[in-house]
Amino acid sequence: MRILQDKKIVLGISGGIAAYKTPELVRRLKDYGAEVRVVMTDGAKAFITPLTLQAVSGNHVSDSLLDSQAELAMGHIELAKWADLIIIAPATADIIARIAAGMANDLLSTLCLATSAPVAIAPAMNQQMWHAKATQANIDTLTQRSLYVWGPGAGEQACGDVGLGRMLEANELAALTSDFFAEKYLHNQHWVITAGPTREAIDPVRYISNHSSGKMGYAIAHAALRAGAQVTLVSGPVNIAAPVGCRLIQVTSAEQMHQQVLANVKQATTFVACAAVADYRVANIADEKIKKDNEQMQISLIKNPDIVADVAKLANKPFTVGFAAETQNVEHYARGKLMRKNLDLIAANDVAIAGQGFNSDDNALTLYSTIDKIDIPLANKQIVAKQLVSLINQYYLAKNNKK
Incomplete structure (x- = not known):
């Protein structure tokens, strides 16, 4: 090449x-x-x-x-x-x-x-x-x-x-x-992107999390940078290096990510919520390590803030893209989130399929708008991200040309 x-x-x-x-x-x-x-x-x-x-x-x-x-x-x-x-x-x-x-x-x-x-x-x-x-x-x-x-x-x-x-x-x-x-078709755009998992503390040594590696979000950040965008990457704990040239904000919990996104997204043109944010957090985090004294342990969970929905509620919201990692009825759940959360687009994938999604180098996505459905076939996440960034920009331009 x-x-x-x-x-x-x-x-x-x-x-x-x-x-x-x-x-x-x-x-x-x-x-x-x-x-x-x-x-x-x-x-x-x-x-x-x-x-x-x-x-x-x-x-x-x-x-x-x-x-x-x-x-x-x-x-x-x-x-x-x-x-x-x-x-x-x-x-x-x-x-x-x-x-x-x-x-x-x-x-x-x-x-x-x-x-x-x-x-x-x-x-x-x-x-x-x-x-x-x-x-x-x-x-x-x-x-x-x-x-x-x-x-x-x-x-x-x-x-x-x-x-x-x-x-x-x-x-x-x-x-x-x-x-x-490379062609800088995102010149003068500012993208805020979330990536990776969040960790919700149980006590000083334990936490609730998920299998997200952050590879997809980091690939999107790289693709947006290559296309000329200013990129702010709000990342949960991952083991990969941030793309050179982006502004990296490292967080741990969903509440921290929520705070940093809202602090940075108001000047953004585009928000891509790729992070796998925990839906719930522990209601009462123990100050000391919980001892293994009983056969069972009950933990009370409370709902975390919905970051992408809160961004979409802003008076002058950026072009807002959500992600949906599903294991069944992918289109049904993705379209439901798209409408319920007032998103411009949602990218969905079936993480039940081996070889794509969490912890994999490859992925396949389907991008949904209120009227369209576009498949991005299985490929390396860097390639998928490049196609996704281009598609997001096309929808962004179409929306802004209508104003």
Whole structure:
């Protein structure tokens, strides 16, 4: 799938251990159809050789601002004009600081000053360096100048520390590059999306929950981001990373999710209630762990707030999309929720079918409006989400064109 066909990308590599990932990044970008030219700092060459990058890119590697042969044709200006996008990966604390300061003391920093192309940085450094006030101030400066910050990721680092600072993997950076050039048909839209389960405490160590993994909601957030929307993701407890670029609000209980949604949805154009919210919570949460003293234990439950229904009741409600995970009579229950809760659309699936729905990488949905029914066939949740986001936008535009 050559989704970057004819795109010209300059990959700037600075001197960090994560430079070992860059040949794979070049290969991924080329697989997508991009032409890649590599620029290396002197520090980068301590970790990986120009010959390696030349072999995988198929182009000469530039590594000096003072290359007399290249500068006969003003090579740094030629590269700056040639690029559709400049990616700096890894972006060390040093190169981030020099770009923020407007320095031009090597080829890579000079390119960033001389280009009109967008610039994306993929930070890579020790977690303490990433959290340092100076680094964060530099990141804020670059963000204000409309540079893109992709990452960093969290995990074990070369120094043995664990935390934020790892450069994103090659496949993640290639996907972000693809997303950058994707059609931004949701430009100027703000989507609030809920995802994952909620947990309703019984006592300090026990809770009531469900099997939701959050994969569908996170896939929708990713698809909406790729299409250009501003995304606020209100998520229950999950074990997956939020899409880079969204605003993540983490919650635990249904009441917390209800509070955060209502606090953020009033400025939204679209609300997608994908979370599997517990219908009930424990009436009286025990302060201490309940001991196993009796053969039976009774717990009194009370109803949780209905988040999607409350959003749909707002005076200036956003375009509101619900979800219905059912095990029988899917269409009957989905249409009932659609009408009863005053929704614009509802996406329903049969979670009794093996291989789709909760904890699966695949899903199949049926989208219902008051008059329509559209099937989205079984596929990977990322693919399903892309189709769903496009359909939601079509209905959103149709509704707003009637006003």
